[in-house]
Amino acid sequence: MQTSYQVVICGAGPTGLMLAAQLLRFGIDFLIVDKKAAPTTESRAVVVQAKSMEIYDQLNLSNEILSDAVKTDGLCFWRNGKKISQASFENFGSDITPFDFLLIYEQSKNESLLYSYLQKNNQEVAWNTEFISYEKMQEGFVVTVKNNDTESQIKAQYLVACDGGNSLLRQQSGMEFRGGTYEHVFYVADTHIQADICDSKLNFFVAKDTFNLFFPMMGKKRFRAIGILPKEYYHKEEITYQDVSSQVDKDAGMDLGFYDTQWYSTYKLHHKKVKGFNVGNLFFCGDAAHVHSPAGGQGMNTGLQDAYNLAWKLALVINQKAKKKLLATYHEERNPVAENLLKTTDRLFSLMSQNGWFNTLMRMYIAPNVAPTLLKIKALRRRFFLLASQIEINYIGLTLAKGKCGKLKAGMRFPYFTLLIDGKNISIFHIIRDSCETTFLLFYYNIKRPETNHNSIKEIEIENNEINKEVLQKVGFTNSFVCLIRPDNYIAYISESFDRSDFQEYIDKFFF
Ligand SMILES: Cc1cc2nc3c(=O)[nH]c(=O)nc-3n(C[C@H](O)[C@H](O)[C@H](O)COP(=O)(O)OP(=O)(O)OC[C@H]3O[C@@H](n4cnc5c(N)ncnc54)[C@H](O)[C@@H]3O)c2cc1C
Incomplete structure (x- = not known):
């Protein structure tokens, strides 16, 4: 062994x-x-x-x-047993990622x-x-x-x-x-729900002291229910499934009718x-x-x-x-x-989760009325998606990031776009995937081949044609560039032109 x-x-x-x-x-x-x-x-x-x-x-x-x-296509707000508003999650931006949806x-x-x-x-x-x-x-x-x-x-x-x-x-x-640890008692249940709630959307039941959120899952009328229980449960020794299902009905203001529940648990949440x-x-x-x-x-x-x-x-x-x-x-x-x-x-x-007049007002009245309107605005819908999807996370300004070019900076996630290559539309992510046997990829466009002669770097020229030019401009590149991509698809090094000694200095700092 x-x-x-x-x-x-x-x-x-x-x-x-x-x-x-x-x-x-x-x-x-x-x-x-x-x-x-x-x-x-x-x-x-x-x-x-x-x-x-x-x-x-x-x-x-x-x-x-x-x-x-399951692709969730929106969000429904409920208060006191009534649906009060709904928002669409569609068209977050198919130009941002091939996966511009919320997936369960x-x-x-x-x-x-x-x-x-x-x-x-x-x-x-x-x-x-x-x-x-x-x-x-x-x-x-x-x-x-x-x-x-x-x-x-x-x-x-x-x-x-x-x-x-x-x-x-x-x-x-x-x-x-x-x-620390939150004082609230949190519950979770994978369950079926008899009531007629939106079956392809997140269902958010707002209430004065609690909230309940149901995610649609694979299977008819099947949902993941999560939420917090009111104060009287904070120090209760044993909380039964019956306690939870009747409390959720009470807070939602309707008989949700949980049935065929596969998993149920209550616990305290930490933030550490x-x-x-x-x-x-x-x-x-x-x-x-x-x-x-x-x-x-x-x-x-x-x-x-x-x-x-x-x-x-x-x-x-x-x-x-x-x-x-x-x-x-x-x-x-x-x-x-x-x-x-x-x-x-x-x-x-x-x-x-918190009480207080401000949070209660926000949760019960402002969010359900304002969120659907805000999500109709394309720019805000994109911002929300960029934040929630983790696509916006970046390492700009940190040790491994060097250079910028147009709107793109080293440390950013390499953007998604499709290129026209030999007459075919190809996702840049698939070009990267198909070359991932090499550690780093060096894309170059509209400049002479860099010839780095490094065995961990594969050089790929982006075909210079009118369609690619437009695509690259839209993403934020300048009219010529070199861009070194890390194995986790973040931009390591980027520049409008290839300066051999600057590039070599970058490589020598960390790599052999
Ligand atoms: C109800 C609930 C809902 C959640 N919803 C979401 C959500 O929608 N989206 C989201 O991103 N996150 C969500 N999370 C959080 C998510 O579950 C965790 O962040 C995730 O499980 C972390 O994965 P992990 O592999 O780091 O740890 P874990 O999933 O905890 O895995 C740790 C593993 O280590 C093993 N292990 C522990 N100790 C030892 C040992 N001594 N020797 C050998 N093996 C050991 C365990 O058996 C386990 O398999 C949710 C969590 C809960 C509880």
Whole structure:
């Protein structure tokens, strides 16, 4: 049995599985362990944001998701048992991403999909294998795991904690996990609803002291219900399913008629974040690094993005294609994202849950009346989508980003557009996907071939024709450019012309 790996991943939730799928791209020798027996069967997170879909698309998994997911086409507001308004989620901007919609695809499905992707690529997960402890050695770690009451030791060069909000690895590392716990009691149920509510939209029931939100799920009249319970439940020892379903009816002002409920739970929510995303060669990803309210459906997606950000950096350093200091950019890039996420989800959750005259007025009267009107305005609809979909997250101004060109800056997500190549319309994301055996892609347009002669860089010329010219201008490029793209589709380096020494200086800083 193999006892030494380049990377050991603790936890095969969505974050750990995504990290594993990404490490496979780079041929890294890793072990992924989880104490559970198989991918979760609990739906848990339900929203897959567009930015996550772009990652899945790069793994060639987006079609599988689309065939088994629900596209929500809008939002209905309800008050005192009456539908008071509705807004459309359609046409967020097909020029922004091929996935310009809000997709419901449960965490259980994400986990199964990623697990079967690993299996198809001859990679197993060590299920029923619990992380127990680790010891820091001069080079890497010795990790103790337990399987069927038998403990064993494994050597790892790098260790990644993807073991969720209660991360044992994080606790053993002594890393601070700062933040707090909301006093509210939160409930979640996967259920069927008898009442006639909008079955392809989010249904938001606003009330004086609470809120209830229903997401449409696959299956007739099937919904994910989430919400908070009123104050009298805050310190109650046991809250039964019956308590919840009758309370939800009371708050919604109508008999919703929950039936055939597959999953139900109540819990307290935390908002916490690690002080640092790593301690030496031990990294924290996903809920092990940050937990927050599910307002906005960001948690699982942020974990997927953490994994996407870390994987290529680890791989390049392990494969001796990058200097070790590249790994410090994981904290530099992901820490502000988590910080911002905690702030925005906290604000949103307060608005949705707190009493006080202002929040109550906003929740009960202003939001239901104003939101549908605002969402009719194209520019605002796009802003809302860019924010919620995680597409706007960027690393502009940070260490790995250099240069700008027109409206585009290094550190931005590489924009989506389609090009006319040999008479065919082709998605730039598919060009990137089909070339992802090389680490970096260098697109150049309307300039001489850069000839970087670097074995990790594939140079791709963008055909100069009238249609492409118009497309590139619309996206914000200038009339000529070079643009180096990282393996996670962010712009590393961009310039209107190719200055060999400037480019080389950029490469030499981090890469071999
Ligand atoms: C009700 C609810 C609704 C949510 N809705 C959304 C949503 O709509 N959108 C969204 O993006 N997020 C949502 N979230 C948050 C989302 O579920 C989490 O952010 C996500 O699960 C984090 O994934 P993870 O892989 O980091 O951690 P987890 O999913 O917690 O996975 C951790 C894994 O580590 C394993 N593990 C733990 N300890 C050990 C150990 N000692 N040894 C071995 N294995 C171990 C566990 O078995 C588990 O498989 C929701 C969460 C809840 C509870």
